[in-house]
Amino acid sequence: MELLDEVAARASAARVVVVLEAVRRGEVAGSATHAWVRQHAPSLRQSGAAAVARIVVDVAAGDTPTQRRDPDPDSPLGVVWSAVRTGEVEAHTGCAVLRETTRLAPLLQPNAIPTATAGLVALAAEHGPAVMRRLRPRLLAEHGRDDALQDLHTCLATAARLSMPHIESADLTEYQLWMTPEQAATLEAAIGPLSAPAPNDETGEPDLRPAGQRRVEALTAVCATATTLHTGTHDTDRGPDTTLHLTIPLTDLT
Template sequence: MHQPSTSPVATLRAALEGAREALGTEGLGEALARMSGPELAEVMALTDEVRSRAGASQVRVAAEAAHRGEFSAARRGVGSLHAWVREHAPSLRQSGAGQVAALAQDVACSVPGGLWSTHGPDAGAYADPTRAEGVVWARVVTGEVGPALALTALREVARMKELLVPEAVPTVATAILDHGVQWGAAEAKKIRTSLLAAHGLAGELDDQDRRLRSGAYLSSPQVADGDVTEYRMAMTPEQAATLEAAIGPLSRPAPNDATGERDLRPAGQRRVEALAAVCARAVRADAADGTPGGAATTVHVAMGLDDLRAAGSEAPTGSGQVMVSRAQQTILAPATMRRLACDADVIPVVLGSAGEVLDLGRAVRLFTRPQRRALWHRDRGCSFPGCDMPPGWAEAHHLVHWADGGTSDLDNAALLCQRHHTLVHDRRLVATVHPPDEHGRSVTWDLTRGSYDRVLSSRLEQMRRRRRSVDRLDTGPPDPWAGQPPEHVMLQIAEEFLADHDADAWDLTA
């Protein structure tokens, strides 16, 4: 008896229904339980291939539906391919429906008439292997490239097309797909510059670099009292490479093997602290002689000296307000002020009860350049246990804080990196300077929280015996510029002087 031939539609439907049944929850669970490790890996690879080919089939089905106008015909002329895909492929509602629809719509619109897949290279761009669309589509139909990567590659080629040597377009499309298959659609965008360098028109990469310079920026700080200060920044590739080279080694997690402490700082905090350390080192490198203005930081702060002294107590009072910079009016906490006073040019603006300026101190309390060099040789880097930060990245810390009356002497100094400088102030830790031990260390830290407060009075007494008195902060001799009139008054005086001079000159010539 003659058996009727099975139609292609029936064959395809049977295959898909068989795959659906084989991958059903109950049957798959029983089969997985009996599999060995290598068999699990084999099934994983097979299901991945089935999934990718099923995804490619969904794009092709959607393209055919779009070419026929199925999504609008079923709704009497109203509808969209996106809605059609969401209706008939519910799993894509979670993610991907829009990308499938967008790619399928582009394929359908590229065909002048009939079924695009049966009309050869003349049927449309997606059937032409010499065009980016043809390169992309050939890998979409095999399931190797998904809709997200396909759309990314097409957008990137379109963006670069006028900048490329024409015959290089298929090569560029292939390179984008190869990179995206390996690392993902988002990463595929990042090779644009290297592709322009290899396949761009003569001088195009230089032109792009010049265009990028005008787009790079660093915003002014957005200051909110009691909150972080926000910056926005965009950099050229060269600037970004320089920045990452500078902060990369400093922003890695740094667990302390000596103390057993883990580095629990989030990545963002590590990166910003690395950037701050790089900036501080750059400024410190320009500090040629240790005079005011040559310290790691120069900060003009309106804060009473009594408040600065009291900042180390259990109930700190007052605050510092930044002046004379783009961060003007930023409020600094008392503890932050005390830490800055160790190794920064803090110019205390002493205010009276009515807010009037009583005195403008000079920061001559800083360690001199020869002292810093001596600390580099003595401590050989950050002195905190387990830290290997080199001396060029370290700050000079007053073991008895300057704000408490500590002197700027080598026996009251130790090098600390920025991270441990902050930690020492936060935990109120103290160290002792002594002759080098068997390991060559001259500084020993007491890591017991609050150790600084327990020895402060005795340390101050030792200093008093060596010096006549430390009743006041070492702000140096009176500043000759302390009584200088405001800037607008100085400008007015200068203008009047020039006007008088010009008038006298006119009279003489007359």
């Protein structure tokens, strides 16, 4: 399997290089590159043809009528092209990295853009392009322009929201929650330790609750604690240690 995977990766890289050669020789150009790739690489008709054509057209755009010019190796395109033509990442992954660097470039220090792009390539090569977004807050914190991270959080704050409760089947209540990175970190810091599995200390029985159940119970515990803390008027008068909630049918209460 490892040998076959290496062959496939090298063949994928060679395929992109051949498409670039076809563009540079004048076999095809511009928007017609996609159709040319689909014609000569039938396996890419399922997916991937558009990404191959896109990255090749971008690389070829740097050529002059008399000279082939590969992209600057320190530019985002140069970093990504180096990874694609060596088989480190597929063309569609390279395009995803370029889209992410396009979003980040206005927020980063100019001299940090090659480093950020290389980090995104390494992360995407190891875990796939969907994971790249997790690196965005760290990149902005370490390499962002002055106040870039704070400006992003301020912008995101207007989109963060908690939906009204919606009663689903089996009387479960559904919420939808969107949070800024700072808000999400605060939430995880509060419920993370409380949502860890809690085996029975006396019997040794493992905690069989699913992760989702543990997390919602941890969130409920945090909210209950906050409610108790706010029943008093100051720190030395925080209300009763235990609160009892009774649910009584209206007929019985009457």
